[in-house]
Amino acid sequence: MHVAIIMDGNGRWAERRGLKRTLGHQAGARAVRRIVEAAARLPVDTLTLYAFSSDNWSRPADEVGALMRLFKRYLQSEVARCVENGVRFNVIGRRDRLNADLTRIIERAESVTAEGRRLTLRLAVDYSSRDAIVAAAAALQGAGPSSRAAFESCLAGVSHAATATAPVDLLIRTGGERRLSDFLLWESAYAELVFVDDYWPDFDEAGFAAALREFEARERRFGGVPAAPRRSAGDAV
Ligand code: IPE
Ligand code: IPE
Ligand code: MG
Helix, strand or coil, rough: CEEEEEEECCHHHHHHHCCCHHHHHHHHHHHHHHHHHHHHHHCCCCEEEEEEEHHHCCCCHHHHHHHHHHHHHHHHHHHHHHHCCCCCEEEECCCCCCCHHHHHHHHHHHHHCCCCCCEEEEEEEEEEEHHHHHHHHHHCCCCCCCCCHHHHHHHHCCCCCCCCCCCCCCEEEECCCCCCCCCCCCCCCCCEEECCCCCCHHHHHHHHHHHHHHHHHCCCCCCCCCCCCCCCCCCCC
């Protein structure tokens, strides 16, 4: 099962406490660790976390700098744990605007964890779903008759995804907003959406498990009809 999470609310979490937004991002990194550990215990095989959107470059330079330093620190401290726990790590998004140091650390983390089979952990950094779709469409131009599979492998290629992405089953957004903010638009075509009011630093295993229960209670139809239609009292027998 593929779960994607829009980890929103770090800034408001900090502001509520009279702290700087960057402290909210640090608390957010601790929540990432918690949720990744929980994912390994839950029926999740791919977890895609939205960490930095291409539109987030418009934030104040000190906040962007703090986030980039946090990614570096997170990657350096988590790689060993990922290997130990069978977690395969992949960063999706653009790489050409990241600093060379960070790119090197990402590449190292990906190669060291490449054998992980228990959980695929994907972190979206400098990610824009619309940009990825445009780039994939451009890459396919002139390639003859197209198919969804060919498009998806192009989409994976332009996003540095290690494999063509499985569709998102469950998309969770914390922080109370109900929007996608340019995240996995293609991959979420039939995703179940769960919106959680908790700010990301407060999101925990219990909240994650509750979102999964909500997912289980939904009926996915993919455009079809219910598998076993329920009879209502007025139906002829
Ligand atoms: C999400 O939290 C993390 C990033 C976008 C990097 P925000 O920083 O957007 O927090 P809010 O939405 O301002 O509270
Ligand atoms: C989406 O959150 C991006 C991440 C969580 C990384 P934003 O805070 O950037 O989204 P908007 O601006 O509220 O739509
Ligand atoms: Mg936000």
